[in-house]
């Protein structure tokens with residue numbers, strides 16, 4: 748049994764994990780402190796971007812995947 752807040756925290760943690768980059772060599776999380784994550788909708792070149800792990804210094808490749816969601820309602824309020 749978990750409270751609503753616990754479930755929300757778990758969902759937020761899962762969302763953060765999905766939106767973060769982990770080194771495939773050592774598993775270290777790549778911090779996005781300098782906004783270094785590849786963002787394809789800014790019009791960057793297609794194809795995986797090369798990154799270097801700050802922990803083990805090995806090179807790996809990252810491709811951004813963007814998903815789209817729609818909220819549908821019978822009126823403006825329920826679709827907001």
Ligand SMILES: [Zn+2]
Nearest residue numbers: 770773800803
């Ligand atoms: Zn690494």
